[in-house]
Amino acid sequence: MRDIGYLYFLASVLLTLVCLVVLAVQAARRRGQALRRVVVVLVGWWAVYACVLLGVGLSSRPTQMRPGDLKCYDEWCATVSGVHGQSEKSVVLVRVENHGRRAQRPDTPQLFVKRGDRWEEVEAPGLRDRVPGKSSAELHISVDGSVQDVLVTEGGGPAPWVVGEEKSPFHAKAYWHVGD
Known part of the structure; x- marks a missing residue:
């Protein structure tokens, strides 16, 4: 679509x-x-x-993904491998992959964690970094509090106005469920 x-x-x-x-x-x-x-x-x-x-x-309906499932935007993909430390401080394990031949960086990637009924954006060092072609990078992102669900989005430009695009404010998102 x-x-x-x-x-x-x-x-x-x-x-x-x-x-x-x-x-x-x-x-x-x-x-x-x-x-x-x-x-x-x-x-x-x-x-x-x-x-x-x-x-x-x-x-559209939200898609609940399992840890390790890839979510791709053209040649740039991300997955949430899991979460360590489910108390006052958690570490979200994110792997980004470049399936292209040349080094590239994603276009305005964002990471969100679900707090109650709301998604909150989290500062994700390394998420915007250039990834060499045909390789991946492991990110350990520190988050305050426990984490149940994680959302990674990517894309700027006209994406919010494209039918079926996840960045549309009207479209449901695909997220990783990492909590119990």
């Missing part, structure tokens, strides 16, 4: 650009009726897009 969502988003952006060019031409020619038709098409397209984005996002 994610790839189709990006294609739908790209088609929407291209349609918008074409419509803006047509609008400029029709405005220069002073053709009011043609202008209105193009505006109706553009508004209609984005209204359908918004409905699809909301519908897909709100109908």
Whole structure:
């Protein structure tokens, strides 16, 4: 679904650009009726897009992953191996992998832990670091308190507006359950 969502988003952006060019031409020619038709098409397209984005996002269900399950964003993957020390201080074990041939770093990665009903972002040293091609890095991330669930996200740019993309504010997330 994610790839189709990006294609739908790209088609929407291209349609918008074409419509803006047509609008400029029709405005220069002073053709009011043609202008209105193009505006109706553009508004209609984005209204359908918004409905699809909301519908897909709100109908999605959270995915509970097991420690060790990989969650990939293109060639960059992450997994939570486990948690040590479930009291006042915990250490979350995260492994990041680069499946690409060249060194790369993730685009705005974030780590969250669940506290009650809320997800709280945790400072994760090393999560934004460059990983050599075809290799992995082990991270030991210190967290205050006990940890039951861990969420790693990645991606910036248009991701929140792409149908089916986890970074959308309307879409459910895939997380690791690490507590008892």
